[in-house]
Amino acid sequence: MTQPKRIGPSIPAASRRARGVGACAVLALALLAGGGSGCAARPATPAEAGGDLRYAAVLVAGDASLPVFDNAAESVAKRLVAGGAVAPDRLRRLSASPAAVTRTGGRPASLPNVLDAVAALRPGPGGGCFVFATSHGEEGRGLFLAATGQVLGPTALDRALAEGCGEAPTVVVVSACFSGGFAAPPM
Template sequence: MTSPLRIAGLTLLALLSGCASQAATPSPPPAAATADAPLRWKALLVAGDDAEPVFDNGVDALQRKLRSFGIPAADIAVLKADARRPDAVMTGTNFEAQMARLAGPATTGCFVYITSHGAHGYGLVSARDDAVIPPAWLAGLLAESCAGRPTVLVTSGCYSGLYTDTPALTTPDRIVLTAARADRPSFGCGAGDRYTYYDQCFLASLKRGAAWTAIAANVAGCVARRERAGRFPASEPQSAFGRDVAGLTAF
């Protein structure tokens, strides 16, 4: 696999405009089309930028939540832009290594959560690489490690609807949730924020045993309420539910 796409001739700063994602919202298939719930989950949680503390905060809180669901620490990998251990820094090389660790038997589900700034038309930022995470690269890694198994991918950042717009990512065995449409920013990554709006709403909506369709709807409603209260334009979180996992429940 190649490393994350470098932005030739441009810095990330030139591409970033606030916290930021567009795609038409697909209607989930009928809940009757359900996959067997995995007996075990493996997770990869990523804070791609450290320009503000919100991304680290979101990943830390999500890790605690997964542990409270009974997922062992050994099955939860965390990568951060500001990690102290070299193997825990969010780089293309470390991301590939941790994605490979998601491999497992058919009874194991894959959960990948990435929160970061977003570059319009490119993807979520990997600050240490001065790069982004391109949808095609991410799709290839998921296909290598998680193909044929229930998979949930969450991309939280501006313009992250680019990932639901990518057919290679929206496969029958996969749920993809994004913080915004591909042409819209998301919000809540200021210096005074604890979490981004999407991350906070996701944390509040994530319940063990809840249907992912319900979680996605609750997150979208929560984000919309917060944006209206702050008089921000609607980010319109997106979701895509593969036919084999339309009735999948969380953890």
Template sequence: MNMRTLRVLILAAAAFASGACQSGQRPVAAAAPVAAPVAAEPAPAVSALASEPVPSAQADWGALFIAGDHSIKAFDNATRRFYAIIDRKPDVNLSRLTSDPSIAPSENEIADIGTIDAALGYVTKTQREKCLVFMTSHGRRDGFYLSQVNGTGAILPPRVLDQWLDNHCGLRPTVVIVSACYSGVFLHDGMEQPNRIILTAARDDRASFGCGAGETYTYFDKCLLDSWTWAYTWTELYGRTRACVAERETELGATPSEPQAFFGGDVAGLEMP
């Protein structure tokens, strides 16, 4: 695509609830929008937080894993495990971003506006790769929380992710998994395209659970990862994950998060990597 300018709405974010994966306060102020340029050429390599294979020109999948916050370990735990699952597959390009500066090998591995854009460009270096993006963090009704942006935290809205996917994945089969409270918002604002599958941890008006300090994974992430080896298609994975989440939330006595999904007509039967 031609060079375009992305504008990301920076919103101050503060404390979080211990169990639900949502922000605990409304933004106290809105900073001036920050321009995020889209790379016109392939982005420089962004290494992952684990041993990373040399990118292959024949890679079938490019996968990016994003932990948007480091207030609890559950988010990095999920991206680390998901990365390891996909890393066992042949012909994949992978990158993993953290929000914890204490474990990031360099600033290029910290989840920020520029690094996410660059990493997505890295894992889709040719026109062959199918796209997979897994994002896990706290959420709010207007988007996905990134704790390291602008020094105070920011919300990544669906329209910006949609534009990144257009720029780097184009019309190729694309799977986006957003694990956060209110993540059903990522089924709006242009995200629903015929070449995309979108799985979210909750409805756009519901919280998701498992963000307590003692949790290894959020409920949705654990159910998704535990269901992986029993599924062959994304449709089947979604069904198993949704049933698992419902069972755990019933045990908790919580208001159901109701994970959501969209399956574009061009990829409804797409197999998992």
């Protein structure tokens, strides 16, 4: 079995959407990794280039049984905003924790809310989409959304991404057991 082609320090090519995402277009992931994107020259963030912030993001913490899920979403949010990749008003938070929903001004992490948030990303010209979702996984099904007992599957997420991102560069990070289904078609 051959190893997947790498597009950065540790990002398998199979885990990126085919809609216009090149090796150096993984700006959001480079920011999460603390800077280096693995490209010869890191492109300037929109803030560094003096332009508008162009990325829209949805962050999902799908389970409240452990603080790690909300902690991860909070860390990603801070890095995206501090790095200049996402303006705070272009970042949508969803959580299974009522306390986190109140604290962040987010919404409950139900399947309809997650899909609606992704479908509403709609980056402007030259913009891109970033989706980060973390929870427990269900083998062969997808990401478990504990507050409602629903599962976010690859097909539903792909449809929402097609609606909300179209042909814009799109990065999706799903952190859960059994999340490999998100790296295969239709994604």
